[in-house]
Amino acid sequence: xxxxxxxxxxxxxxxxxxxxxxxxxxxxxxxxxxxxxxxxxxxxxxxxxxxxxxxxxxxxxxxxxxxxxxxxxxxxxxxxxxxxxxxxxxxxxxxxxxxxxxxxxxxxxxxxxxxxxxxxxxxxxxxxxxxxxxxxxxxxxxxxxxxxxxxxxxxxxxxxxxxxxxxxxxxxxxxxxxxxxxxxxxxxxxxxxxxxxxxxxxxxxxxxxxxxxxxxxxxxxxxxxxxxxxxxxxxxxxxxxxxxxxxxxxxxxxxxxxxxxxxxxxxxxxxxxxxxxxxxxxxxxxxxxxxxxxx
Amino acid sequence: xxxxxxxxxxxxxxxxxxxxxxxxxxxxxxxxxxxxxxxxxxxxxxxxxxxxxxxxxxxxxxxxxxxxxxxxxxxxxxxxxxxxxxxxxxxxxxxxxxxxxxxxxxxxxxxxxxxxxxxxxxxxxxxxxxxxxxxxxxxxxxxxxxxxxxxxxxxxxxxxxxxxxxxxxxxxxxxxxxxxxxxxxxxxxxxxxxxxxxxxxxxxxxxxxxxxxxxxxxxxxxxxxxxxxxxxxxxxxxxxxxxxxxxxxxxxxxxxxxxxxxxxxxxxxxxxxxxxxxxxxxxxxxxxxxxxxxxxxxxxxxxxxxxxxxxxxxxxxxxxx
Numbered sequence: 001x002x003x004x005x006x007x008x009x010x011x012x013x014x015x016x017x018x019x020x021x022x023x024x025x026x027x028x029x030x031x032x033x034x035x036x037x038x039x040x041x042x043x044x045x046x047x048x049x050x051x052x053x054x055x056x057x058x059x060x061x062x063x064x065x066x067x068x069x070x071x072x073x074x075x076x077x078x079x080x081x082x083x084x085x086x087x088x089x090x091x092x093x094x095x096x097x098x099x100x101x102x103x104x105x106x107x108x109x110x111x112x113x114x115x116x117x118x119x120x121x122x123x124x125x126x127x128x129x130x131x132x133x134x135x136x137x138x139x140x141x142x143x144x145x146x147x148x149x150x151x152x153x154x155x156x157x158x159x160x161x162x163x164x165x166x167x168x169x170x171x172x173x174x175x176x177x178x179x180x181x182x183x184x185x186x187x188x189x190x191x192x193x194x195x196x197x198x199x200x201x202x203x204x205x206x207x208x209x210x211x212x213x214x215x216x217x218x219x220x221x222x223x224x225x226x227x228x229x230x231x232x233x234x235x236x237x238x239x240x241x242x243x244x245x246x247x248x249x250x251x252x253x254x255x256x257x258x259x260x261x262x263x264x265x266x267x268x269x270x271x272x273x274x275x276x277x278x279x280x281x282x283x284x285x286x287x288x289x290x291x292x293x294x295x
Numbered sequence: 296x297x298x299x300x301x302x303x304x305x306x307x308x309x310x311x312x313x314x315x316x317x318x319x320x321x322x323x324x325x326x327x328x329x330x331x332x333x334x335x336x337x338x339x340x341x342x343x344x345x346x347x348x349x350x351x352x353x354x355x356x357x358x359x360x361x362x363x364x365x366x367x368x369x370x371x372x373x374x375x376x377x378x379x380x381x382x383x384x385x386x387x388x389x390x391x392x393x394x395x396x397x398x399x400x401x402x403x404x405x406x407x408x409x410x411x412x413x414x415x416x417x418x419x420x421x422x423x424x425x426x427x428x429x430x431x432x433x434x435x436x437x438x439x440x441x442x443x444x445x446x447x448x449x450x451x452x453x454x455x456x457x458x459x460x461x462x463x464x465x466x467x468x469x470x471x472x473x474x475x476x477x478x479x480x481x482x483x484x485x486x487x488x489x490x491x492x493x494x495x496x497x498x499x500x501x502x503x504x505x506x507x508x509x510x511x512x513x514x515x516x517x518x519x520x521x522x523x524x525x526x527x528x529x530x531x532x533x534x535x536x537x538x539x540x541x542x543x544x545x546x547x548x549x550x551x552x553x554x555x556x557x558x559x560x561x562x563x564x565x566x567x568x569x570x571x572x573x574x575x576x577x578x579x580x581x582x583x584x585x586x587x588x589x590x591x592x593x594x595x596x597x598x599x600x601x602x603x604x605x606x607x608x609x610x611x612x613x614x615x616x
Binding site: 043091102105106111115116119120228235238239269276277283284288 | 360407408410414419422423547582585587588589597
């Protein structure tokens with residue numbers, strides 16, 4: 001058997017793959033957080049809960065209506081995104097003129113509500129979500145076994161992440177968005193409906209979280225706790241990457257997933273804390289974050 | 296020109312007249328309370344009130360939202376419990392050990408967190424607290440999922456037996472009042488005035504020559520210390536230190552208590568913690584719905600009731616509380 005630094009290559013690549021999978025979710029979620037923060041100036045604490053809601057919705061669709069994975073991948077983000085729009089219109093729009101911390105507190109409250117309701121109906125144990133038949137099985141690449149679904153998740157996240165990056169950095173709509181982030185008053189003066197853009201941005205960010213939730217459902221068990229555990233790690237990822245750059249959020253998401261995977265191979269005891277340790281080191285060395293502009 | 300304080304004359308150097316009255320009422324109520332309600336519940340309330348006072352020192356007077364205050368509270372609780380049980384330290388030394396843990400952790404976490412501002416600050420404090428939660432889960436001395444159980448309360452000065460709930464109550468009351476006066480002293484000192492200046496306009500405070508980072512770090516360490524005192528005392532009150540106290544939910548609870556009572560008010564955190572704890576006890580039977588109710592309270596407070604109970608009262612009566 002081949003080994004690298006005394007670790008069997010199979011185990012090494014296996015953990016790297018898991019790292020990439022986790023990284024996909026870190027990237028998707030931190031991307032959503034960064035987009036929302038850019039427009040709304042609010043840190044969406046409910047992001048984890050909305051991700052969980054995506055997984056739960058996929059589970060409910062499959063088990064109560066028989067609607068499978070593929071339709072869920074489209075339906076769930078649209079529905080949860082619409083709920084997000086409703087949340088922005090009813091709650092968040094009143095907070096833009098207030099201190100940052102109120103946005104955090106309100107979305108924290110929303111996260112508690114969503115998680116509490118889910119726990120009441122689903123319990124705290126994880127519920128399994130069956131893979132669609134078309135994505136079962138896998139390929140032996142010689143140095144490791146690659147399950148099809150995992151390859152699919154990594155591929156789709158990459159496409160979605162870079163699609164979002166392209167839409168924001170390279171299209172006209174994205175240019176409006178960036179302009180409105182810099183100076184909403186001026187953009188409004190040009191006749192662009194900024195409040196509607198803000199609403200849609202939040203809806204898009206929430207839909208992204210729900211999309212990640214559906215993708216996560218077959219990999220992790222569907223459980224009401226899955227969001228809150230993840231969101232705190234994603235916060236650390238966002239602190240490391242800095243929210244100023246979309247590309248930064250994507251790169252640090254995938255990068256930290258890999259770092260976490262490698263830690264599981266070489267020093268498993270630290271795997272749950274390594275991202276936070278990296279965060280502390282980055283704060284010491286580059287306080288503005290790896291891709292941050294100012295503080 | 297003679298300086299006239301718009302909020303009324305100051306009495307005995309203790310803030311405003313209304314605050315002195317408030318303090319007197321607080322002391323009288325807390326002395327009478329154990330003869331009316333269940334002392335263990337009141338003791339726990341006082342520990343959480345002290346915790347919320349510590350949290351409010353940061354958010355209410357420096358404008359720094361720490362979303363990871365469970366770190367200092369929970370770890371102080373572990374160290375105090377361990378010191379009392381495994382080292383057999385007397386209660387006062389055990390509490391001091393716990394409090395010191397809060398100070399040291401506050402110094403480390405604070406030094407990291409103040410390197411970023413605004414919303415990042417909240418995320419960093421939350422992430423660091425979560426990291427130490429995982430550490431607490433792993434290291435042997437915390438007892439992992441079991442926690443440290445049946446912590447002895449011991450004897451103060453070898454005489455007063457704290458196993459007696461009434462004795463313990465007045466012991467906790469003394470700690471609580473001392474902690475309250477300490478926080479009050481900080482807020483009303485020249486140091487506290489600089490903190491408020493930083494909260495209102497940090498660039499201006501910098502331009503006036505204040506090294507705001509040092510002030511923020513100092514405030515952070517003081518807040519973590521008081522949170523540690525609260526956690527250490529709680530470990531002896533409930534005689535257990537467990538993972539519950541280091542979770543992000545605990546950090547959220549103290550935010551809620553302070554928000555409900557009134558951010559940036561002297562008495563708000565105390566009122567808020569009594570209200571929230573009473574609610575948690577009364578509604579324990581509905582299980583997970585408590586989480587939902589707390590979420591709803593968050594939303595309602597942020598949208599409609601940002602002053603909190605004490606803040607609203609003070610606003611209506613045009614006094615400072």
